[in-house]
Amino acid sequence: LERLGRERNPCFSLKWDHFGLCGGSYFRSEAILDAFKPENVKRIDWEGIQNKEGLDKTVSSDYAMIVALSARGWIVYPWEETGQLFKDLPKDPLALTDFRAKWPGSRPDAAFEHNHKELYDAAVTKEDLAAIAHFTDPLADTTCHSCVWFTDADPAHPIAVPSKPPKVEGVDKFEYVSTDKSEPPP
Numbered sequence: 001l002e003r004l005g006r007e008r009n010p011c012f013s014l015k016w017d018h019f020g021l022c023g024g025s026y027f028r029s030e031a032i033l034d035a036f037k038p039e040n041v042k043r044i045d046w047e048g049i050q051n052k053e054g055l056d057k058t059v060s061s062d063y064a065m066i067v068a069l070s071a072r073g074w075i076v077y078p079w080e081e082t083g084q085l086f087k088d089l090p091k092d093p094l095a096l097t098d099f100r101a102k103w104p105g106s107r108p109d110a111a112f113e114h115n116h117k118e119l120y121d122a123a124v125t126k127e128d129l130a131a132i133a134h135f136t137d138p139l140a141d142t143t144c145h146s147c148v149w150f151t152d153a154d155p156a157h158p159i160a161v162p163s164k165p166p167k168v169e170g171v172d173k174f175e176y177v178s179t180d181k182s183e184p185p186p
Contacts, residue, residue: 001070004043004172008034009073016066016077018105031074038153044071046149046165048174083107085115 005012034040044067050058057063069076084105090096100106107113124132149165151157159166168174 001067004071005073007073009075012070012073012075014070015075018103027069027076028074031069031072035068035072035074038150038155040072041068042150042153042166043168043172044068045168045172045174047167050165052174078105080107081111083110083113085113 002012002014005014046058049067053063066076084103084107086099086103086106089106089108090099105114149159149163151159151166
């Protein structure tokens, strides 16, 4: 990603390689329009990344946005005032320090903490239930079955969903380089 990113921004270096950008984010319009241009997205070896990181992570918006923006040299990272809720933080101070080094999004003192899902299984009140429309037509399957890929990055030529990402060859082929110094590359 840094090699690709340095084509647009010669001083680019990856500042954030974790999830956690989509729980309320601001992005410069210029960055989004540039990073998601079909000709730029098609240079990303999504298949190679998927082989290393797995399908769920690769097509997750939190991760895919970092990849697309970084591949164009846009520097992305969460604000210091935001954090990620981790329910099982270590109690031991040394273990907590190690945990936060591995997961820098762990900031329980943050003004905004993403991942609060305490009410996801809460029952709907009778008053709210009365305001909900009931549909008689069967609902379409809206489950994400993977990304929509296009032949030659041309939106007029979508590849069937689900499908594997298009192949990327040559200089843009993904080669895994770990940022974790304790983890050797495969």
